[in-house]
Amino acid sequence: MGAVASLEKHPLAEVLVLRGLADADPAVVAEAASAAEARKLVAAAPGLVGAEQRFSETTEYETLQAVLSAIGALKVVGGRGALERHAHHPNAAVRAKAQAALAAMSLPVPPPPADYEREVEVPTRPDAAQLATEAVVQTTKGPVRLTLFADDAPGTVANFVSLARKGYYDGLLFHRVVPDFVAQGGDPRGDGWGGPGYVIPCEINRHPYGVGAVGMALAGKDTGGSQFFFTHAPQPHLDGGYTVFAQVADGQGVVDALMVGDRILRIEVK
Structure with a gap:
């Protein structure tokens, strides 16, 4: 999928990017999102929102970062909710990317949700076995x-x-x-x-x-x-x-x- 980013002048480049965003492979989606951002491909907005929904609850953090970055760069209005949710993501890299995307859209970072019953897990040494x-x-x-x-x-x-x-x-x-x-x-x-x-x-x-x-x-x-x-x-x-x-x-x-x-x-x- 690295080829997607190199097909700047190919007549089917836009089609390949849009198809890539719908792919099940996280690597393909990440490359497609980066290509959409580089090409300023506004037509990719629905695909980016859909990709965020598919990978939101996974540990494919590289893919999620690429998608969030593109949402911010292209100012995808439908992606605002996703950016606000991920602005307090437990993963620092995802969190930073979401906050940067909000800034790119001139939107504030929302305060973290109140959680009065949050349990603090004390790190313990793994089983010696x-x-x-x-x-x-x-x-x-x-x-x-x-x-x-x-x-x-x-x-x-x-x-x-x-x-x-x-x-x-x-x-x-x-x-x-x-x-x-x-x-x-x-x-x-x-x-x-x-x-x-x-x-x-x-x-x-x-x-x-x-x-x-x-x-x-x-x-x-x-x-x-x-x-x-x-x-x-x-x-x-x-x-x-x-x-x-x-x-x-x-x-x-x-x-x-x-x-x-x-x-x-x-x-x-x-």
């Missing part, structure tokens, strides 16, 4: 042994361990490899848009992004799921922005040899 200290990522290029930071990122480690034990990662691709930067995998779709169907919060800690750091991939704050990445070299600009939940203890040579299309055979938790 879910935690582990080591994992071995078996890849088509060889094994990579990890030291897990269960004390500093307990929720992230528990999630990683749970998915690994279920066999979730078995056979998944490394869909993104950038030399001297990262090798990323863990996406069931294989294109960077997939996840387990839920999101987990960030657990920013003091571990730096040096060589062989293992971090959670995000689409905005608190949007982690199953995708993770290994670093090929120090990446200090990632410090404080992405949860570091493990460190390569052995097998950095394997990490550096990974290419797009290599696979995770399985992840063994110890």
Whole structure:
């Protein structure tokens, strides 16, 4: 669907954008919304409102952000209610996008709804049975042994361990490899848009992004799921922005040899 944004002069570009907004694939909808915004396609208004309704209650936050941004940029009157609702969305990135869209339409951000019976959930350490200290990522290029930071990122480690034990990662691709930067995998779709169907919060800690750091991939704050990445070299600009939940203890040579299309055979938790 990235082709949609590149068909600026194609006679069917508008049709493709409108069809894209009605698609069931969140990646296609996100690309279509971005293209509608870039083209200032007023005819996309009904499709944007419909897309917001379909993805409003999902965890496809990247898609929702693209749709809200387009609604604001195109000043879609029928989307005002959606923007006001999402202005207090629990996800910070969605919330910011909705508030920016309201500002683009010269509309005020409404006050948050009163909730006198709101329950405050106190964070607790995940069940110790879910935690582990080591994992071995078996890849088509060889094994990579990890030291897990269960004390500093307990929720992230528990999630990683749970998915690994279920066999979730078995056979998944490394869909993104950038030399001297990262090798990323863990996406069931294989294109960077997939996840387990839920999101987990960030657990920013003091571990730096040096060589062989293992971090959670995000689409905005608190949007982690199953995708993770290994670093090929120090990446200090990632410090404080992405949860570091493990460190390569052995097998950095394997990490550096990974290419797009290599696979995770399985992840063994110890």
